[in-house]
Amino acid sequence: xxxxxxxxxxxxxxxxxxxxxxxxxxxxxxxxxxxxxxxxxxxxxxxxxxxxxxxxxxxxxxxxxxxxxxxxxxxxxxxxxxxxxxxxxxxxxxxxxxxxxxxxxxxxxxxxxxxxxxxxxxxxxxxxxxxxxxxxxxxxxxxxxxxxxxxxx
Numbered sequence: 001x002x003x004x005x006x007x008x009x010x011x012x013x014x015x016x017x018x019x020x021x022x023x024x025x026x027x028x029x030x031x032x033x034x035x036x037x038x039x040x041x042x043x044x045x046x047x048x049x050x051x052x053x054x055x056x057x058x059x060x061x062x063x064x065x066x067x068x069x070x071x072x073x074x075x076x077x078x079x080x081x082x083x084x085x086x087x088x089x090x091x092x093x094x095x096x097x098x099x100x101x102x103x104x105x106x107x108x109x110x111x112x113x114x115x116x117x118x119x120x121x122x123x124x125x126x127x128x129x130x131x132x133x134x135x136x137x138x139x140x141x142x143x144x145x146x147x148x149x150x151x152x153x
Contacts, residue, residue, distance in 0.1 A: 004049065007032065011040055012050070019053040064111040065139055067118055069126065070104035072134040081105075083130045091125050104136065115139075 004012075010030045014021055027037035044050045073080050081099070084106070088097045096109040108126075112118045118137070126135050 004044075008040060008044060008049075011037065012044070015041075015050065015053075064113060065118075066143065067110045067112060068138045068140065069108040069110065070100075070134075070136040071106040071108060071126075071129070071132055072103070072136075073105045073131045074133045075131065076105060080131045084132075087129050093121050093125060104134075 007030050011026060014026050014029055023038050023041070024034050026041075027034040030037065032040070041050070071084075073084060085097070085099075088094055088106075088108070093110055094108050095111060096107075098107045099105065100107050110118070110121060112121065118139075122135070122137070126132070
């Protein structure tokens with residue numbers, strides 16, 4: 001795939017706002033025919049620019065608590081990092097995982113309904129991850145700002 005142009009960026013922006021938007025609507029928004037738009041989306045997928053689509057799920061009651069977890073590994077070798085990351089991908093309870101600079105190696109985000117649920121995740125998942133030396137968890141009080149791309153007017 002050649003370089004991403006302004007039209008590709010507009011397509012990506014629209015998909016980030018609503019990945020279920022119809023191809024016809026995306027095409028109309030960016031000024032392409034539906035077939036040309038679909039061709040661009042397929043090229044973006046094939047090139048790995050678009051890695052997949054997901055659904056953002058709210059808990060049934062909407063009262064989840066975000067827990068931010070700093071993980072320090074015993075060693076930071078490529079093998080240790082790869083094993084840890086492979087293990088993380090097996091647990092849908094872990095919503096996000098970032099490789100970090102600074103005092104900890106990884107920052108994780110999970111959402112739980114209660115401290116009891118987090119205790120289970122800590123005991124059954126986090127403590128069992130390969131190569132973990134230290135786990136430091138912080139519970140959020142409330143979400144002050146959550147951003148998503150804004151639609152252009």
